[in-house]
Amino acid sequence: MLTAAVAPRIGVPLPALRLLGGGGHDEATGTLLRTAEHSKRLLLLALLRTRLGDGPATDHWALIEAAQRTAPEPVREVLLHPTVGTWAEETLRRLTDPRAALPPDTARLGALAAAAALRAGLPFTLTLHSPGRLLSLPSLGALRRPAPGPVRVDDTRWPGRPDAAALTLHRLGPAGPLLDDLDPYRVPPPTDRTRAARRLGPQGRAQWDARYGAALEVLRRIDDRRAREITALLRCVVPLARTSRSASATAPAAHSAVLVRPCPPLHLAAALVHEVQHGKLAALSDLVRLHTADTTARHWAPWRPDPRPFDGLLHGTYAHLALADLWQRAALAGVPGAWPRHARYRAQVAAVLPDVHRAPELTRAGQEFVTAMTETEQAMGEHPPGAGLWREACRAVRATAPT
Numbered sequence: 001m002l003t004a005a006v007a008p009r010i011g012v013p014l015p016a017l018r019l020l021g022g023g024g025h026d027e028a029t030g031t032l033l034r035t036a037e038h039s040k041r042l043l044l045l046a047l048l049r050t051r052l053g054d055g056p057a058t059d060h061w062a063l064i065e066a067a068q069r070t071a072p073e074p075v076r077e078v079l080l081h082p083t084v085g086t087w088a089e090e091t092l093r094r095l096t097d098p099r100a101a102l103p104p105d106t107a108r109l110g111a112l113a114a115a116a117a118l119r120a121g122l123p124f125t126l127t128l129h130s131p132g133r134l135l136s137l138p139s140l141g142a143l144r145r146p147a148p149g150p151v152r153v154d155d156t157r158w159p160g161r162p163d164a165a166a167l168t169l170h171r172l173g174p175a176g177p178l179l180d181d182l183d184p185y186r187v188p189p190p191t192d193r194t195r196a197a198r199r200l201g202p203q204g205r206a207q208w209d210a211r212y213g214a215a216l217e218v219l220r221r222i223d224d225r226r227a228r229e230i231t232a233l234l235r236c237v238v239p240l241a242r243t244s245r246s247a248s249a250t251a252p253a254a255h256s257a258v259l260v261r262p263c264p265p266l267h268l269a270a271a272l273v274h275e276v277q278h279g280k281l282a283a284l285s286d287l288v289r290l291h292t293a294d295t296t297a298r299h300w301a302p303w304r305p306d307p308r309p310f311d312g313l314l315h316g317t318y319a320h321l322a323l324a325d326l327w328q329r330a331a332l333a334g335v336p337g338a339w340p341r342h343a344r345y346r347a348q349v350a351a352v353l354p355d356v357h358r359a360p361e362l363t364r365a366g367q368e369f370v371t372a373m374t375e376t377e378q379a380m381g382e383h384p385p386g387a388g389l390w391r392e393a394c395r396a397v398r399a400t401a402p403t
Contacts, residue, residue: 012288017365020284021372023277023322025229033233033283034080037256040286041079044088051095052106059126060113067113067120074119081139081178082236082254083185084112089253090189102189108136114153115140125154134167134182141168142182170205172212177234179208180257186238187259188251195246196259197239207262208239214265215272222269223329226322230272233279234258248275255279266335273326277319290314290366291359302348310361314370317356321349321373328380346380353377 012020016029049061068075078084087108094104107129115137117124127150128135134142135151143166145151170179179200180186187196200208219227236257240246248260248271258275260268284290293310300307301316308316327342357370 012284012365014368017284017288017368018372020280021369022376023318023325023373024225025233025280027232030232032287033280036287037085037283038076038080041085041088044085044092045079047092048088048095048109051092052109057106057109060109063113063122063124063126064116067116067122070122071120075116078112078115078119078139080235080256082251082257083136083180083183084138085253085255086185086188086251087112087138090185111135111137118155121155123155125152127151128153132184134184136183136185138183139169139178141166143167167199170200170208172209172237176212176231178236179205180236180238185254186236186257187240188253195240195244197241200239204239208237211262211265211268212237215268218265219269219273222333222335223326226273226326230276233276234272247271250275250278250282252282255282266330270323270326273322274319277322278315281315281318284369285311288365289363290369291361291363293359293361301352310359313352314356317349317352318373320345321353321377324349324380325376346377349377 012032016032019026019029045064049057064075087105091104091106091108094100094102110126110128111130114124114126114128118137118140129150130136130145131148133145133148135145135153136142143151143153167182169182171177172179181197181200197204216227216230219230233256236254238257238259240248240259240261242262244261246259246261247263248258250258256279258272258279260271260275263271291310291314295309295311297307297309297312299310299313301313303316303320324342324345327338327345331338331342353370353374357374359370362370
């Protein structure tokens with residue numbers, strides 16, 4: 001990941017490390033993660049500016065800076081929109097990698113500048129370019145155009161105003177996350193973007209309102225702590241097509257967004273918990289180095305058919321630990337079929353967590369983090385049957401994996 005080499009590591013207080021390692025979250029850790037994400041976005045934009053130099057983008061940079069001076073909080077919301085991180089990382093990769101298959105999408109900088117100016121209430125006029133018939137404005141929506149090519153945009157015509165050409169992002173509930181079915185970077189490259197659902201109509205948006213609301217209600221009954229965590233940390237839900245092979249996903253560059261297929265409330269609740277765990281760990285990894293392992297795929301886990309690098313094993317263990325905890329709470333709340341799900345996830349985590357805990361690649365911060373994970377797993381009680389067999393199988397396969 002490009003940002004691993006450039007993101008500032010400012011450190012994390014020990015209580016926050018242990019709280020996050022235990023699967024928890026509070027207002028202070030949420031603020032820490034959001035502040036880190038904002039700093040990372042500013043750094044990515046600074047790197048882009050250095051790469052692009054003076055030229056056609058100069059006016060766009062100037063407008064972003066003016067908007068930030070005028071209204072820092074609204075502009076912060078634009079910069080924190082998940083797709084901004086995906087676009088910035090991908091554009092930097094294309095600018096620095098001579099083998100990149102696609103040219104850098106520098107034209108999107110103008111759309112970012114327009115969104116920032118609109119949020120700040122600044123007057124402006126820009127001529128913007130987009131390859132398709134939709135000009136996406138991050139965190140706002142998109143403008144529909146009769147044909148691809150340049151389009152003149154100003155502060156009188158934008159999503160949210162009564163304009164037949166303006167498409168506004170829908171918000172799930174009064175203060176919920178945005179439902180992003182417009183942004184071209186909502187499914188990160190090089191993933192097949194046909195996985196993303198097409199633009200939803202009123203009925204489709206109403207269905208997602210109902211699904212998300214019902215999922216949160218289920219979570220509040222089972223584990224109100226996780227419901228509050230999702231409300232605090234999730235900025236964006238990206239609807240996937242029903243034909244998508246993945247039920248849900250999270251992109252490291254956009255860790256406050258969850259990509260998810262339509263599913264019943266309880267399964268949506270579990271998917272949100274699973275992916276928000278990945279998002280928290282991705283955000284934490286931008287703040288502090290948890291391990292020194294390389295990217296060799298030599299580790300095996302019961303939930304994957306293929307070997308994973310150590311970072312992937314850590315992510316998977318962290319996310320599955322949350323699922324084991326969630327399904328145990330669901331079982332104790334009387335949810336039918338929850339005990340077998342808890343037993344499966346618990347056995348899977350118990351098979352690999354001891355080895356993760358003993359990994360020599362863990363840093364001091366990583367040891368504290370995984371210790372908190374281990375304490376959380378042990379607090380669930382006795383291990384279910386099957387954990388020992390899975391552990392031996394994982395170790396046997398890893399012993400034969402290439403080094």
